[in-house]
Amino acid sequence: MPKMLELIDFKVGMxxxxxxxxxxxxxxxxEGTKLExxxxxxxxxxxxxxxxxxxxxxxxxxxxxxxxxxxxxxILKKRINWNFRNNNEEELYNLALTELLKKRxxx
Amino acid sequence: MNSIENIIHNINNLQTLPTIYSSISEAVSDPLATPEKLSKxxxxxxxxxxxxxKVANSPFYGFRGRIDTISQAILYLGFSEIKNIIFALSxxxxxxxxxxxxxxRPVDLWAHSIGVGIATRIIGSSVGEKNLENYxxxxxxxxxxxxLFFEFxxxxxEKVLKFVEGNNCSIKEAETExxxxxxxxxxxxxxxxxxxxxxxxxxxxxxHAGVKGDEQNKLIASVHxxxxxARALELGNAGDNLIPQPNFKVWExxxxxxxxxxSVRDKLIEDFNxxxxxxxxx
Numbered sequence: 001m002p003k004m005l006e007l008i009d010f011k012v013g014m015x016x017x018x019x020x021x022x023x024x025x026x027x028x029x030x031e032g033t034k035l036e037x038x039x040x041x042x043x044x045x046x047x048x049x050x051x052x053x054x055x056x057x058x059x060x061x062x063x064x065x066x067x068x069x070x071x072x073x074x075i076l077k078k079r080i081n082w083n084f085r086n087n088n089e090e091e092l093y094n095l096a097l098t099e100l101l102k103k104r105x106x107x
Numbered sequence: 108m109n110s111i112e113n114i115i116h117n118i119n120n121l122q123t124l125p126t127i128y129s130s131i132s133e134a135v136s137d138p139l140a141t142p143e144k145l146s147k148x149x150x151x152x153x154x155x156x157x158x159x160x161k162v163a164n165s166p167f168y169g170f171r172g173r174i175d176t177i178s179q180a181i182l183y184l185g186f187s188e189i190k191n192i193i194f195a196l197s198x199x200x201x202x203x204x205x206x207x208x209x210x211x212r213p214v215d216l217w218a219h220s221i222g223v224g225i226a227t228r229i230i231g232s233s234v235g236e237k238n239l240e241n242y243x244x245x246x247x248x249x250x251x252x253x254x255l256f257f258e259f260x261x262x263x264x265e266k267v268l269k270f271v272e273g274n275n276c277s278i279k280e281a282e283t284e285x286x287x288x289x290x291x292x293x294x295x296x297x298x299x300x301x302x303x304x305x306x307x308x309x310x311x312x313x314x315h316a317g318v319k320g321d322e323q324n325k326l327i328a329s330v331h332x333x334x335x336x337a338r339a340l341e342l343g344n345a346g347d348n349l350i351p352q353p354n355f356k357v358w359e360x361x362x363x364x365x366x367x368x369x370s371v372r373d374k375l376i377e378d379f380n381x382x383x384x385x386x387x388x389x
Contacts, residue, residue: 002370004229006169018364023237049169050232052370078275082352089353091368096339096350103341 003055007048010040017052064101072100110263110286117259118296128190128197135186142181145189149177155193161385162192167225167243167378187240195224195247199386202254208265213257215344218383220247222342225378226333227326229371234361236325245310249330251297252290252311253278253346260286271347278346279315291315317354328360336368342379 002017012035020029020043028042029035035053043051064072076097084090108116123129130148134140150156156177163180164172174180181189204213224246231242256264263286270281282289294311310330313319317331331353337343338350 002366004371004374006166006374008169017370023235050374079348080350080352085355086358087365088358088363088367091366092335092339092350092353095336095368095372099340 001055002052004050004052006050007040007043010035010043012037014053017054020048020051022046022048064105068101068104069097072097072104076100110260111288113260113263114255114286114288114293115296118255118293118300121297121300124194124197124201124301128193131190131193135190140186142178145181145186146177149189149193155196158196158385159189159192162196162382163189165378165381165385166374167228167382185240191240191244195244196386198248198251202258204387206257206261208257208261209268211268211344211346213254214387216250216253216257216346217343217387218379219337219343219345220250221382221386222337222340222375222379223247223249223330223333225382226336226342226371226375227329229375230329230333230336230361230363231325233363233367233371234325234329236329241304241306241326242329245307245326245330246333248294248298248303248307249310249314249334250290250294250345252292252294255293255297256282256286256290268346275349276347277349277351281347315351317357318360323360325361328357331357332361332363336375340372340376342376343383 005014014035016029016031016033016035019027019031022028023046028046028048029039033039042048076093080093080096084093131145134145134148149159159177159180160174162168163174163184164170168184170183174183184192199217202213204217206213224243227246228239228242231239236242256267267278267281267285270276270285271278274281279289279291291312291314295308298308298311306326309319309324310327313324313327314330314334317328318324319327334345335350335353338345338348
């Protein structure tokens with residue numbers, strides 16, 4: 001899963017999850033590049049404030065059992081009474097579901 | 108006097124925005140304005156100066172801790188952005204924050220609005236919008252109509268909140284049903300009174316619809332999605348807990364890449380927590 005970072009969080013060795021382009025749409029650094037110090041200069045030069053990297057921590061996500069997921073989905077039905085029509089809407093639904101699951105986990 | 112008359116009467120009698128905002132707006136619209144002149148006006152108000160520096164150094168501008176003076180803030184962020192920060196800070200202090208109705212508190216509504224402001228800016232940035240200055244502020248003020256209801260018709264607004272609870276409907280539907288006017292329209296009346304730019308007026312009036320006629324309006328579309336995103340992440344309280352379906356036309360106006368929402372979640376929540384602390388707590 002890509003993760004948005006700011007320039008201040010730049011670290012050598014991070015892997016770009018999406019290409020960085022300037023405001024004219026020209027490619028500055030391609031997707032998949034392992035960032036080096038010189039790339040920071042490119043970002044500073046073009047005033048790029050944020051970029052996406054591959055998030056290595058995603059494998060540490062908490063796993064939930066089917067029963068918990070089903071009960072949280074039931075609760076969510078009262079708040080989301082529609083079916084998703086594209087990937088963006090599916091992501092919104094999943095964000096809301098994850099948020100509820102996390103809250104249940106911490107309570 | 109019914110609710111609509113009451114709201115219109117109160118808006119008409121509402122005072123103008125704080126002096127610092129008027130002075131800055133005037134200075135910014137002067138083609139001969141210099142950063143020094145602007146800096147001087149802002150620096151006269153020490154409380155505002157202090158808060159502006161804090162906001163300018165907040166994570167979503169990306170200059171964390173590197174802006175030490177108002178002149179630097181103007182140089183890095185530009186006139187319009189500074190004007191918008193002042194406006195955002197002005198309206199947060201303009202309305203009372205201690206008029207809770209049932210479990211709905213103005214600070215929770217502000218927290219929702221801050222969440223929407225940050226999300227609107229992130230969405231605008233992701234769709235390649237060049238003039239992002241208005242994005243944060245449009246999100247901050249999108250629900251300003253609800254604050255009017257808090258301020259002037261709290262008794263009637265309690266009925267609205269009870270209607271929401273009893274009918275599992277949106278607060279907008281409940282407002283129309285109980286008051287005969289919703290927060291979008293009330294907010295727009297205030298925007299007119301304060302002579303806010305048309306883009307803000309539209310963001311307030313059309314943020315639920317997501318579109319204004321056939322216009323390809325990215326700002327309205329961004330606020331529309333940001334509102335839904337803030338609700339999904341439970342950032343603050345919008346007055347009801349529904350997560351409405353986006354207007355499908357909006358996806359044509361702002362084409363967000365696959366994986367966009369999960370990828371911005373952490374940054375959005377981090378920026379939200381810091382900005383809430385800055386604007387509502389410190």
